[in-house]
Amino acid sequence: xxxxxxxxxxxxxxxxxxSRLRTEFESRTGSTWPLNVGQVYTTxxxxxxxxMVAQDGEDDAGHALYSITEDxxxxxxxxxxTPVDRSSxxxxxxxxxxxxxxxxxxxxxxxxxxSQRSHTLKAMQxxxxxxxxxxxxxxxxxxxxxxxxxxxxLIFQAEAEARWLDHCESRLVRLAExxxxxxxxxxxxxxxxxxxxxxxxxxxxx
Amino acid sequence: xxxxxxxxSAGPPAPVLELRALTRTHGSGIAEVHxxxxxxxxxxxxxxxxxxxxxxxxxxxxxxxxxxxxxATSGQVVIEGQDISALGxxxxxxxxxxxxxxxxxxxxxxxxxxxxxxxxxxxxxxGVSVRKARKEAxxxxxxxxxxxxxxxxxxxxxxxxxxxxAIARALVGDRRLVLADEPTGALxxxxxxxxxxxxxxxxxxxxxxVMVTHEPRYAAWADRVVFLRDGTIVDQTxxxxxxxxxxxxxxx
Numbered sequence: 500x501x502x503x504x505x506x507x508x509x510x511x512x513x514x515x516x517x518s519r520l521r522t523e524f525e526s527r528t529g530s531t532w533p534l535n536v537g538q539v540y541t542t543x544x545x546x547x548x549x550x551m552v553a554q555d556g557e558d559d560a561g562h563a564l565y566s567i568t569e570d571x572x573x574x575x576x577x578x579x580x581t582p583v584d585r586s587s588x589x590x591x592x593x594x595x596x597x598x599x600x601x602x603x604x605x606x607x608x609x610x611x612x613x614s615q616r617s618h619t620l621k622a623m624q625x626x627x628x629x630x631x632x633x634x635x636x637x638x639x640x641x642x643x644x645x646x647x648x649x650x651x652x653l654i655f656q657a658e659a660e661a662r663w664l665d666h667c668e669s670r671l672v673r674l675a676e677x678x679x680x681x682x683x684x685x686x687x688x689x690x691x692x693x694x695x696x697x698x699x700x701x702x703x704x705x
Numbered sequence: 706x707x708x709x710x711x712x713x714s715a716g717p718p719a720p721v722l723e724l725r726a727l728t729r730t731h732g733s734g735i736a737e738v739h740x741x742x743x744x745x746x747x748x749x750x751x752x753x754x755x756x757x758x759x760x761x762x763x764x765x766x767x768x769x770x771x772x773x774x775x776x777a778t779s780g781q782v783v784i785e786g787q788d789i790s791a792l793g794x795x796x797x798x799x800x801x802x803x804x805x806x807x808x809x810x811x812x813x814x815x816x817x818x819x820x821x822x823x824x825x826x827x828x829x830x831x832g833v834s835v836r837k838a839r840k841e842a843x844x845x846x847x848x849x850x851x852x853x854x855x856x857x858x859x860x861x862x863x864x865x866x867x868x869x870x871a872i873a874r875a876l877v878g879d880r881r882l883v884l885a886d887e888p889t890g891a892l893x894x895x896x897x898x899x900x901x902x903x904x905x906x907x908x909x910x911x912x913x914x915v916m917v918t919h920e921p922r923y924a925a926w927a928d929r930v931v932f933l934r935d936g937t938i939v940d941q942t943x944x945x946x947x948x949x950x951x952x953x954x955x956x957x
Contacts, residue, residue, distance in 0.1 A: 614940070616940075617932065620925065620942050621943070623921060623922070623924075624927065624928075627926055634902075654925065658921050658922050665919075
């Protein structure tokens with residue numbers, strides 16, 4: 500998660516002090532990714548080191564104010580213009596767990612799938628309830644709109660996971676049926692024995 | 706729209722629908738197929754339950770048995786305290802008119818009747834005067850912000866409007882149980898969501914709902930999600946408030 504760019508985006512609206520940045524970050528994202536003040540100040544000092552923000556005096560209450568620099572604005576614009584990198588997927592614990600569960604002794608992979616599906620659906624129910632609350636009144640200010648987008652992202656992500664779990668289950672059933680009706684091949688094809696990365700598989704196919 | 710938590714003052718409400726050790730077997734001997742193998746499920750007023758599972762898991766059988774459209778091989782279906790197997794054909798017909806509403810994937814509105822007439826029909830069949838039934842139907846449409854389509858025929862409505870009219874019809878009069886079979890099946894996602902929001906609202910107002918769906922996004926509107934596999938319930942989610950999920954009331 501890019502706290503760095505999030506803070507730059509908030510600073511573009513004018514000079515702010517650390518704990519106010521934290522509050523604004525959280526109200527924009529509905530406290531989905533809580534920040535502590537320490538993280539905010541660490542990030543600010545790195546941004547300052549890189550010339551993207553500068554200290555800008557104090558407010559009436561004596562809070563040290565930070566403001567965005569021209570370099571900071573350039574960095575922020577390029578963040579908005581550049582797609583988030585999806586070519587090196589982050590580690591996904593569930594994918595790893597299911598991969599390990601295939602053929603693992605004493606593990607019922609369908610039970611693993613079902614308990615996850617239940618858990619994921621439960622999370623979706625909770626998110627959907629939050630979303631229904633958010634929609635009860637038409638979202639008006641930008642924090643409310645932003646929060647709605649975030650909670651819907653959580654729903655979409657959970658939905659993708661639930662659908663993938665359904666898919667895994669029916670895939671396993673079909674493979675088991677196929678294995679039961681077809682004789683086992685005498686030897687594994689050589690090309691499939693070596694470990695290959697997803698990227699090398701993609702290259703091989705094109 | 707109010708919160709989805711039923712009022713706690715009344716204590717735990719009696720179940721509107723109870724399925725007890727319900728089984729349904731088709732055929733016999735070598736051709737025997739067990740569509741349902743001992744289902745226990747109870748649905749209270751104010752509760753929306755989603756039923757999920759792969760095709761052939763028994764979802765639709767469960768719904769048709771609960772609505773009295775099919776007869777169980779063994780076990781009981783109890784609707785508002787009444788075992789429906791004790792009812793004769795006439796009693797069953799009355800129960801379906803008065804207590805149970807069905808919502809189908811393809812809406813099933815009567816094409817020759819307007820929205821208001823479709824909703825009024827089950828009440829008229831039940832002996833309510835035409836005028837009163839019409840009044841109730843228009844009130845139901847108003848409540849659902851559909852007043853402007855009261856006099857439209859089904860072919861003059863969008864799919865989403867037809868489905869919302871079907872939900873109004875399912876819950877007109879004193880009917881408190883709505884059984885919905887893939888109610889969002891033919892709708893795009895935003896329209897499907899508006900149908901679910903309406904079903905949710907009707908349950909919040911005191912109806913009990915059971916909905917079969919294969920879409921996690923719609924199932925997530927329910928209080929409880931029941932998973933079927935091979936005719937048995939393999940798992941269900943426990944309902945709880947959203948508070949458990951996110952820190953504090955950071956949302957607003």
